[in-house]
Amino acid sequence: MILGAGPAGLAAAWRAARTGRSVVVLEAAPYVGGMAASFEVGGIRVDAGSHRLHPATAPALLADLRGLLGDDLQTRPRNGRLRVAGSWVGFPLKPVELAKALPPGLLAGIARDALTGPLRKPRQDTYAEVLRAGLGPTLYGALYEPYASKLWGLDGSEIDGEQARRRVTADTPWKVAAKILSRARRSRATGEGGSGQGQIFHYPRRGFGQIVEALADAATAAGADIRLSSAVDRVVPRSGLDSAPQVRTADGTTVTGRHVFSTVPLPRLAAMTDPPAPAEVLAASGSLTFRAMVLVYLVHGGGRWTSFDAHYLPADGTPVTRISEPTNYRESADDPTDRSVLCVEIPCAPDDATFSADEATLTGIVTDTLARTGLPPLNVQEVVVRRVKHVYPVYTRGYGPALEALDTWARGISGVTTFGRLGLFAHDNTHHALAMAYDAVDALTPVGFDHGAWAMARLRFADHVVED
Ligand SMILES: Cc1cc2nc3c(=O)[nH]c(=O)nc-3n(C[C@H](O)[C@H](O)[C@H](O)COP(=O)(O)OP(=O)(O)OC[C@H]3O[C@@H](n4cnc5c(N)ncnc54)[C@H](O)[C@@H]3O)c2cc1C
Numbered sequence: 001m002i003l004g005a006g007p008a009g010l011a012a013a014w015r016a017a018r019t020g021r022s023v024v025v026l027e028a029a030p031y032v033g034g035m036a037a038s039f040e041v042g043g044i045r046v047d048a049g050s051h052r053l054h055p056a057t058a059p060a061l062l063a064d065l066r067g068l069l070g071d072d073l074q075t076r077p078r079n080g081r082l083r084v085a086g087s088w089v090g091f092p093l094k095p096v097e098l099a100k101a102l103p104p105g106l107l108a109g110i111a112r113d114a115l116t117g118p119l120r121k122p123r124q125d126t127y128a129e130v131l132r133a134g135l136g137p138t139l140y141g142a143l144y145e146p147y148a149s150k151l152w153g154l155d156g157s158e159i160d161g162e163q164a165r166r167r168v169t170a171d172t173p174w175k176v177a178a179k180i181l182s183r184a185r186r187s188r189a190t191g192e193g194g195s196g197q198g199q200i201f202h203y204p205r206r207g208f209g210q211i212v213e214a215l216a217d218a219a220t221a222a223g224a225d226i227r228l229s230s231a232v233d234r235v236v237p238r239s240g241l242d243s244a245p246q247v248r249t250a251d252g253t254t255v256t257g258r259h260v261f262s263t264v265p266l267p268r269l270a271a272m273t274d275p276p277a278p279a280e281v282l283a284a285s286g287s288l289t290f291r292a293m294v295l296v297y298l299v300h301g302g303g304r305w306t307s308f309d310a311h312y313l314p315a316d317g318t319p320v321t322r323i324s325e326p327t328n329y330r331e332s333a334d335d336p337t338d339r340s341v342l343c344v345e346i347p348c349a350p351d352d353a354t355f356s357a358d359e360a361t362l363t364g365i366v367t368d369t370l371a372r373t374g375l376p377p378l379n380v381q382e383v384v385v386r387r388v389k390h391v392y393p394v395y396t397r398g399y400g401p402a403l404e405a406l407d408t409w410a411r412g413i414s415g416v417t418t419f420g421r422l423g424l425f426a427h428d429n430t431h432h433a434l435a436m437a438y439d440a441v442d443a444l445t446p447v448g449f450d451h452g453a454w455a456m457a458r459l460r461f462a463d464h465v466v467e468d
Contacts, residue, residue: 001026001247001255003232004263006034007430008420010215010226011437012261016444017222024255025224026247028231032216034263035391035421036430038209041384042299044341045207045334048388049295050310050324052078052201053211054467057431061438062202068214072205074330078198080310083373085142091312092199109138126397128156130164146315151347152291152394160395166427166466198467205332211430235260235273238415245415259449261440263420263433265290265390266406273413281409284402288425291392292350296362298342299382304328305340306376312468318369319346319354339381344369350389359383393425417449424461432464 002009002016005027017023031037038045053065053073066073080091087101099107113136120136122129127148131140140156148156152163204210216226227249234248237260246256262269267285270277277285310324322345327335344366348354357365363383370377403425410418419436421428428436439457443450 001245001257001259002261002263003235003247003269004034004420004423005029005032005212005216005226005228006263006420006433007036007212007215008263008423008433008437009034009261010212010219011434012263012441013219013224013226014215014222015438015441017219017224019441020223021444022257023219023224024257025219025226026230026232026249026255027226027228028264030229032226032228033209033212035388036208036212038207038213041297041341042339042382043336044299044327044339045209046297046326046341046343047208047324048386049293049343049345050322050329051208051430052203052329053208054429054431055198055200055202056429056467057202058435061431061434065202065211065214068218069204069210072210074203074205075200076203076309076329077200079308079328080312081308082312083314083316086316088311088374106138106142110136112136113138122161124157125161126157127159127161127164127395130161131156134164143314147321150314150319150321151392153347153349154394154396158397160397160399162400163395163427166395166464203329205330206334207326207330208430232264233272235262235269235416237273237413258415259444260416261437262416262418263423265422266410266418266425269410269416269418269423270406273416277406277409281405284405287396287402288399288406289394289396290350290390290422291347291394292355292387292389293391294346294348294354294357294362295386295388296344296346296366297384297386298344298363298366298378298380299384300340300342301338301379301381303337303340305342305378311373311375313369313373316369316373318372319348319365320369321345321347323366323369323375342366342378347391355387359385390422393422393427395427415449417443417454426461426464427466428461428464429467432461436461 002013002025005025009025013023013025035048036051038047078092081088082091085102085106089098089101120133122133131144145156148159152159220226230249232247233250236246238245244256245260246254247260248254267288270282270285305325309328310322312322313320324343325340327340346354362385417440419440420433443454
């Protein structure tokens with residue numbers, strides 16, 4: 001049994017069904033794909049926020065996806081823009097362009113920080129301290145500090161240092177900007193180019209969701225039974241050698257199987273397991289929070305809005321973090337030429353005013369953002385709003401012991417294994433979720449689940465670094 005039909009659940013279903021296992025997938029939503037799904041707005045396929053398949057995808061996984069999607073899985077050059085200190089710079093970044101765009105005061109601060117770098121050490125294990133020490137206070141203040149408070153709703157000093165290590169090690173636009181800016185003075189003189197930044201990405205012709213749809217089709221063809229609109233509300237682990245784990249869906253249906261793979265949010269698993277998790281585990285679980293997101297889609301009449309795939313907005317006094325234009329992520333004859341659609345990402349808390357704001361208020365936020373960042377105005381033909389409650393796990397300072405308590409409990413429940421982005425409370429990409437699924441299925445043996453192999457796999461997951 002697999003709980004959740006996002007990338008993790010579907011990849012597990014396909015891999016398990018291919019080896020002749022009987023597989024039932026229970027998915028709460030009426031569609032497959034979770035956060036990686038696509039749907040139509042204004043007759044154009046869109047994603048739940050900007051999604052790309054990163055070149056860091058393991059070759060074997062990429063080969064499997066190519067096998068499923070064929071030529072529809074395109075390799076595309078990145079063509080974004082990043083807003084730094086009030087100017088737009090192209091991404092992938094060019095050092096000379098970047099250095100020219102920046103105010104002299106900022107460049108001087110970066111140069112000063114570069115000189116004092118060896119002397120800086122984080123005084124506490126917080127996002128703010130780790131990044132101030134590593135990148136310097138100037139870059140931290142210009143890029144990462146405002147971005148953190150938008151994305152996670154917390155000041156950098158309230159975010160655990162682990163967040164900086166997980167998210168900022170990759171070649172994200174922010175990281176690349178920071179690297180290049182640190183060298184900006186030298187670059188101005190030499191004109192040398194940047195390297196190592198994510199220059200390409202993979203993307204399906206019919207939207208990112210084509211990946212999960214192909215996985216679902218392949219799993220079904222291999223014999224998996226995918227049941228949509230089937231929210232699980234109770235999980236009964238194996239209680240003895242002769243018993244089998246059981247799950248129940250909201251309509252009262254029970255399903256029994258040899259093993260449960262759960263990809264639902266880890267705190268949700270703790271809340272619905274019977275017998276219940278110990279009180280201290282539930283208390284720890286209650287302290288872990290998720291960031292939500294409002295996605296505002298605006299259909300723009302009159303062809304493409306811009307030629308860029310995404311516009312990254314780390315600061316600028318707007319709650320918007322990114323605006324993407326899905327039709328620019330792919331080459332597709334299916335996409336209309338007389339209109340386009342924008343996807344605007346607004347992170348928020350699941351219980352705040354932004355999450356429940358009406359369409360007019362959200363459209364106002366978008367219009368204001370375009371005006372204050374010099375983006376072209378829109379000819380709005382239609383607005384569609386989506387609200388997603390569990391988007392980013394929040395690594396509040398000191399979250400580690402609470403997660404450890406919950407994870408230790410979860411590892412101890414018999415016949416149930418949790419993985420996936422929300423299942424492990426990890427800010428992971430799709431290729432990570434797919435890799436976890438493969439490892440989980442590979443740990444199933446004829447005599448039971450190989451906990452040793454899974455423990456080794458979990459160690460590998462600790463190296464996952466989030467890409468933007
Ligand atoms: C804005 C944004 C941008 C992103 N950009 C990228 C990107 O560029 N590249 C990339 O690789 N990744 C990106 N990601 C991450 C990517 O979406 C996730 O890594 C991936 O979807 C995780 O897959 P998953 O299966 O672990 O979880 P999910 O996709 O969350 O799937 C979990 C599934 O479980 C279901 N579920 C929950 N509770 C229950 C229940 N009680 N019963 C039954 N079903 C339940 C949910 O409905 C969902 O379908 C992005 C994410 C966001 C939010």
